[in-house]
Amino acid sequence: MLFGLFKKNKPTAAADFSFLGTDMHSHLVPGVDDGSDSVETSLELLRGFVEMGYQKIVTTPHTRPDYFPNTEADLRAGFERLKPAIAQANLPIEVEMASEYFVDYEFLQQQDINNLLTFAGKHLLIELSTYQPPPNLFDTLFQLKIKGYQLILAHPERYGYYASDFQQFEKLKDFGCQFQVNLLSLTGNYGKPTRDLAMKFFKQKMVDFLGTDMHTVKHLDSLKAMQQDGKLMRFVLEHEFRNASL
Numbered sequence: 001m002l003f004g005l006f007k008k009n010k011p012t013a014a015a016d017f018s019f020l021g022t023d024m025h026s027h028l029v030p031g032v033d034d035g036s037d038s039v040e041t042s043l044e045l046l047r048g049f050v051e052m053g054y055q056k057i058v059t060t061p062h063t064r065p066d067y068f069p070n071t072e073a074d075l076r077a078g079f080e081r082l083k084p085a086i087a088q089a090n091l092p093i094e095v096e097m098a099s100e101y102f103v104d105y106e107f108l109q110q111q112d113i114n115n116l117l118t119f120a121g122k123h124l125l126i127e128l129s130t131y132q133p134p135p136n137l138f139d140t141l142f143q144l145k146i147k148g149y150q151l152i153l154a155h156p157e158r159y160g161y162y163a164s165d166f167q168q169f170e171k172l173k174d175f176g177c178q179f180q181v182n183l184l185s186l187t188g189n190y191g192k193p194t195r196d197l198a199m200k201f202f203k204q205k206m207v208d209f210l211g212t213d214m215h216t217v218k219h220l221d222s223l224k225a226m227q228q229d230g231k232l233m234r235f236v237l238e239h240e241f242r243n244a245s246l
């Protein structure tokens, strides 16, 4: 078993996150949501991504009208302010921007679903409330699906209301949602129930992507600490993810 692992993941079992290649969930556009608050912080977080072995970042500031008063234009303008600093820092990493869309019962009324920020073709990162799902969830997802979006559900392990009704997760999967688990859910960063649910997705082979959901330097420090946890890193490496396809 161990020999096979080394053979598959040479040269070392799990020194960093370079095996993922691409991260598709972070909040690096300064001043538009609860993520990075300055260009300097964004650069610090990007340097951290480089140190952890990532080659490409799709950063995904929140689109969530009830919490963050930003528009797509604000996100684009914020990213344009960040770009020259990235170029000047000469970081060996590719950086793109999309968004993490909060899907609630008003989503279809509030968003122009013909023009959403996507990546790798029409991949769309969506999140749900951590308290309760919108009553019209599958109607909304259906409208997105017929527009051709390939849905990636951010951190399903944080939607604990489905933990006792696991069939809902299977329904989401059958519907075509790909699941993106947060790396830090595996460390217990969001609590034990979230960790347990993340582990259940691994057991059921329901994990498609691993994401950082990086907001702050604190997250970066936690991810670097995770890299030192050989047992956890070996566990992660025993699975396959689709990050590098993005």
Ligand SMILES: [Fe+2]
Residues within 6 Å of the ligand: 025, 026, 027, 100, 154, 213
């Ligand atoms: Fe996020």
